[in-house]
Amino acid sequence: MPRPADRRTVGGQATVELVAALPALALAAALALQLLLVGYTLTIADGAAEAGAMAGAAGRDAPSAARSALPGWARGRAEVSASDGSVRVEVRPPAPLPALADALAVTSEAWSRPPRGSGG
Numbered sequence: 064m065p066r067p068a069d070r071r072t073v074g075g076q077a078t079v080e081l082v083a084a085l086p087a088l089a090l091a092a093a094l095a096l097q098l099l100l101v102g103y104t105l106t107i108a109d110g111a112a113e114a115g116a117m118a119g120a121a122g123r124d125a126p127s128a129a130r131s132a133l134p135g136w137a138r139g140r141a142e143v144s145a146s147d148g149s150v151r152v153e154v155r156p157p158a159p160l161p162a163l164a165d166a167l168a169v170t171s172e173a174w175s176r177p178p179r180g181s182g183g
Contacts, residue, residue: 097158101167104156107137108171115143115150116173125150140164149174 115129125145129152133141140155151172158164 097156097163097167100156100158101169104137104154105169105171107133108141108152108154108169109173111141111143111154112150112152112171112173115145115152116148116175119145119148119150119177120175148177 111129111132114132115125118128119125126143129143129145129150130138130141133152133154136157137154142153144151149172151170153168153170155164155168158167
């Protein structure tokens with residue numbers, strides 16, 4: 064039968080192991096959150112590119128429609144371009160470092176035919 068002093072040693076060891084594992088758990092959580100943010104950013108870039116292409120097909124300003132389809136926080140992080148029925152949206156996701164946001168930038172492109180009678 065273990066003595067009371069032995070139980071304290073085992074309990075103390077478990078505490079030390081937990082404290083040592085916390086940084087690894089925090090890093091794993093931060094990486095998972097960053098991946099979720101990149102996925103969400105790709106989803107909104109897809110929607111914005113499609114909105115721009117649909118606006119272009121209707122004869123409206125495609126880049127303006129694409130930018131309007133983005134949530135407020137993403138508008139300042141987005142590059143939108145349109146030419147010949149193609150709308151391209153690039154968005155930098157939220158990240159703790161600007162260099163990381165640049166490296167994780169996502170791009171989406173949508174295409175539509177020009178409206179009839181537009182000559183193009």
